[in-house]
Amino acid sequence: MKILVINGPNLNLLGLREPELYGKQDYAALCRLIEETAVLEGIEVECFQSNHEGAIVDKIQSAWGRFDGIVINPAAYTHTSVAILDALKAVAIPAVEVHISDVGVREPFRQISYAGMACIKTYMGLGFDGYVQAIGYLKEYLK
């Protein structure tokens, strides 16, 4: 089983970026946690991060036939990108949405999630553990 983990814009600045919201650990620590989770779950993962909407769309398209599941934190593109929603719908790979912060209690403009409309489940406000939960959920869903 192969899972693709996609992180969107500014998540490469984890640790530096608004630590009161996103924590003090950096993106490399997040990738290590994801790799460790994959080893424990006996699955393969690939971590991908981009600040560019089109690069994320390209990555989702390239996942077709190569990955069984997608974990995606589209970051700010969550609230704006119909292109990412359409890419997830196009490949129809089961996808789980993750947000490190609890977007549900944040600004009104964060209350819409386009990508979430193509996802089977959303985890928010759990910090990095949301990614661990998402991988576990996908593994159960896919088996």
Ligand code: DQA
């Ligand atoms: C985020 C929440 C988004 O609203 C924000 O734009 C991000 C990160 C999160 O993980 O909590 O960049 O997706």
